Amino acid sequence: MAPTKIRIGCGAGFSDDRIPPGVEIVERGELDYLAMECLAERTIARETLDRAKDPTKGYTPVLLERMEAIMPPALKRGIKIVTNMGAANPMGAANILRKHAPDWGCPDYSCAVVRGDEVTDIMRAHPELALMEDGAPLESLLPRMASANAYLGADVVAQGFATGADLVITGRVADPALFLGPMLHAFGWSYDDYAKLANGTLAGHLLECSGQLTGGCFADPGKKEVEDLAGLGYPLADVWADGRVEISKTPGSGGRLDIATCTEQLLYEMHDPTAYITPDCVLDASGVSFRQLAKDRVALDGARGKPRTATYKVVVGYFDGYMGSGEMGFAGTNAVARAKLGIEVVKERLRRRGLTYSEMRIDLIGMNSLHANDAALAPEPYEVRLRIAARTTDKKAAEAVGAEVRSLHMQGPTGAGGGVNFGARQILAVKSVLIPREWVKPEIVMERAA
Amino acid sequence: MSVRVYDIAHARAGDKGNTSNISVTAYDEAGWQTIHRELTTERVLAHFRHLGAGPVRRYELPQLRALNFVIENALGGGVTRSLAIDPHGKSLSAWMLMIDLPGHNEGAA
Numbered sequence: 001m002a003p004t005k006i007r008i009g010c011g012a013g014f015s016d017d018r019i020p021p022g023v024e025i026v027e028r029g030e031l032d033y034l035a036m037e038c039l040a041e042r043t044i045a046r047e048t049l050d051r052a053k054d055p056t057k058g059y060t061p062v063l064l065e066r067m068e069a070i071m072p073p074a075l076k077r078g079i080k081i082v083t084n085m086g087a088a089n090p091m092g093a094a095n096i097l098r099k100h101a102p103d104w105g106c107p108d109y110s111c112a113v114v115r116g117d118e119v120t121d122i123m124r125a126h127p128e129l130a131l132m133e134d135g136a137p138l139e140s141l142l143p144r145m146a147s148a149n150a151y152l153g154a155d156v157v158a159q160g161f162a163t164g165a166d167l168v169i170t171g172r173v174a175d176p177a178l179f180l181g182p183m184l185h186a187f188g189w190s191y192d193d194y195a196k197l198a199n200g201t202l203a204g205h206l207l208e209c210s211g212q213l214t215g216g217c218f219a220d221p222g223k224k225e226v227e228d229l230a231g232l233g234y235p236l237a238d239v240w241a242d243g244r245v246e247i248s249k250t251p252g253s254g255g256r257l258d259i260a261t262c263t264e265q266l267l268y269e270m271h272d273p274t275a276y277i278t279p280d281c282v283l284d285a286s287g288v289s290f291r292q293l294a295k296d297r298v299a300l301d302g303a304r305g306k307p308r309t310a311t312y313k314v315v316v317g318y319f320d321g322y323m324g325s326g327e328m329g330f331a332g333t334n335a336v337a338r339a340k341l342g343i344e345v346v347k348e349r350l351r352r353r354g355l356t357y358s359e360m361r362i363d364l365i366g367m368n369s370l371h372a373n374d375a376a377l378a379p380e381p382y383e384v385r386l387r388i389a390a391r392t393t394d395k396k397a398a399e400a401v402g403a404e405v406r407s408l409h410m411q412g413p414t415g416a417g418g419g420v421n422f423g424a425r426q427i428l429a430v431k432s433v434l435i436p437r438e439w440v441k442p443e444i445v446m447e448r449a450a
Numbered sequence: 451m452s453v454r455v456y457d458i459a460h461a462r463a464g465d466k467g468n469t470s471n472i473s474v475t476a477y478d479e480a481g482w483q484t485i486h487r488e489l490t491t492e493r494v495l496a497h498f499r500h501l502g503a504g505p506v507r508r509y510e511l512p513q514l515r516a517l518n519f520v521i522e523n524a525l526g527g528g529v530t531r532s533l534a535i536d537p538h539g540k541s542l543s544a545w546m547l548m549i550d551l552p553g554h555n556e557g558a559a
Contacts, residue, residue, distance in 0.1 A: 041529070041530065042529075042530045133467060133468070133528075217462060217540075218460075218462075220460070223460075224460060259514075260460065260475065263473070263475050263514045263516055264460065264461075264462040264473060264475065265462070266514070267462065267471070267473035267475075267511075267516060267518045268462055268464045268471070268473070269464035269465065269466055269471050270471065270473075270518065271466065271469070271471055271518075271520050272507075272509060272520070273509050273511060273518060274509075286509070286511060287513065288511075288513075288514070289513045289514065290514075302513075320530075320531050323533060325533075359533060360533075361526070361533040361534065363535060365535070369535045369536075370535065370536050370541040370542075370544075370545075371501075371541065371542065371544075371545045372500060372501055372534075373500070373545075374500070387535060389533040389534075389535075390533070391531075391533060427530070427531050428530060429528065429530040429531040430467075430528075430530050431467075432467075
């Protein structure tokens with residue numbers, strides 16, 4: 001029989017998110033489901049490259065560390081888990097877990113894998129597709145393409161749980177769908193019941209960034225206080241079969257969950273609140289409101305759902321040259337003038353070496369590095385760090401940037417200290433296209449059968 | 451009297467590609483009336499223009515006393531390729547709160 005209420009917790013909101021609050025919500029949250037979102041827009045491109053080097057890799061690098069901490073207490077309590085830590089190799093993730101889980105005291109569990117989000121072949125077959133960012137044809141990126149994945153919806157997550165799996169591992173799935181999937185499965189909601197899909201999507205949107213709902217990204221001493229920020233707890237949602245949702249967080253944890261934190265997270269990366277497009281529905285959050293029911297407990301009202309679009313969004317990862325960067329610190333009298341001289345010296349040394357860059361960025365950390373405001377208007381600080389970053393297609397030219405900055409220690413203005421050469425980083429950029437849903441063929445595969 | 455957005459509202463910034471999404475939520479009704487009236491797309495665009503940003507779109511959520519600003523081209527080419535030290539522009543919420551607005555009436559309700 002379908003339950004009347006389920007409780008879904010968030011165990012991670014990005015790939016390197018903190019593990020202890022995830023363990024805490026499993027141990028104290030009285031959860032039915034745990035969702036862990038660990039796949040930023042471009043992460044999957046890097047993991048696709050990992051897989052190219054070693055076919056057993058390509059899952060989220062922190063998978064084993066996180067799961068060793070999470071799986072034993074979760075499975076012991078009968079909490080079902082869904083995560084997109086499969087990244088570019090969900091079956092590889094499932095296989096490596098099976099290898100290690102017995103050592104963690106988890107000899108027996110069932111794992112379903114969602115495949116089919118990877119669409120690189122479809123991209124190659126359709127160079128005419130227009131990029132969403134600039135309308136240019138996809139063709140221009142194809143020679144540099146590193147990955148292409150469609151954002152799948154909650155339907156495949158629900159299908160994963162329908163196998164009876166304790167653990168559903170996916171690659172690219174829309175973040176809110178990791179939370180909506182368990183609701184679809186547990187309550188058997190129709191995939192066309194847009195009122196309920198909207199509520200579930202809203203809950204997922206609020207929860208998917210873990211501590212950002214519960215007092216993270218919020219505190220401002222003396223202005224906006226957060227109790228025990230160090231002990232910030234992760235959020236959970238109580239969802240009823242009729243679609244009602246109330247949000248709370250790990251009992252006894254630090255942080256803050258109220259209308260102010262919910263409002264900030266509601267609008268986080270939402271863009272047009274009347275049309276938040278997911279693979280499952282188009283959420284109209286423009287009428288959403290929050291009711292504080294008790295301390296750290298908030299009810300959601302006013303979500304409206306519109307039918308899902310006929311397309312999936314695909315994020316294409318592609319190589320975009322290299323970035324080199326370095327930093328050097330100066331302090332005391334005339335620090336800013338010495339930093340500026342250091343900048344001119346580095347630029348001139350790179351020029352005399354014949355190295356060229358398509359873009360160079362100069363920052364004075366302590367004055368203008370974050371907001372690119374006019375440094376001339378900023379009060380002169382006691383200490384300042386110069387930072388130089390530059391883009392080039394030549395790896396050696398990229399490496400030279402940080403090396404020249406660091407050599408200011410010995411061959412720059414007086415009193416240059418604390419230099420760092422960040423080296424050259426290969427840039428994996430992303431752009432998007434929309435493709436008809438029917439081009440994508442997701443499948444659910446049991447890990448045992450592999 | 452003039453007021454800094456920081457004094458009457460709080461903000462959060464997020465990203466998508468080369469677009470920054472910054473919400474501004476008033477602490478109370480008087481603050482809402484001021485940001486609703488004075489924190490215009492023109493003012494926000496002028497404040498972010500040095501980043502090469504624009505256009506700016508503004509969405510209103512009166513029941514939450516919140517405005518949502520979508521600022522295109524604010525992230526130095528986008529999170530994944532920007533040379534900026536804060537490619538996500540998470541700190542841009544603080545820049546939004548530095549805007550000064552005229553005509554704030556603390557007693558407004």
